[in-house]
Amino acid sequence: MKSLKYIILIVLTAFIFNACYYDQEEVLYRFNPGVCDTTNVTYSQTIAPVMQASCNSCHSTTGASGGWITDNYTKLNVIAVNGKFYGTITHASGFSPMPKGSGQLNTCQISQIKKWLDSGSPNN
């Protein structure tokens, strides 16, 4: 009888730890690429890596296509404030569609950029 109690206890404990583990929001997001995290958007962790992957090759300090620069906060904030950043990545009419010559950024990246712009494009 005593060993049965132990088994029940162990099984219950396993369930409890398991539940806590999978309930953690961060763990859920990290292991579920289908989920787009628009809650923890920052310049350094979210926006800068997207610029690095899709924009800086043409818009760097040393090679600024059209005179626009995306590889540092101060210059990126210029197109954030003047509306060109959002206009170009959403391929809105009146803007030159970016990234030039390749596919549009994915919907998650666009939502994250919108979130950052809507919160005033902070340098965080």
Ligand code: HEC
């Ligand atoms: C393959 C090179 C290339 C890539 C990659 C690229 N751009 Fe551009 N971009 C250009 C060139 C060239 C121009 C100037 C000519 C034009 O406006 O089409 C330009 C112009 C712009 C403009 C001004 C457009 C306007 O309508 O006034 C913005 C803003 C911009 N790019 C942002 C971006 C962003 C943000 C990315 C990444 C998502 C990006 N670009 C990726 C080449 C590129």
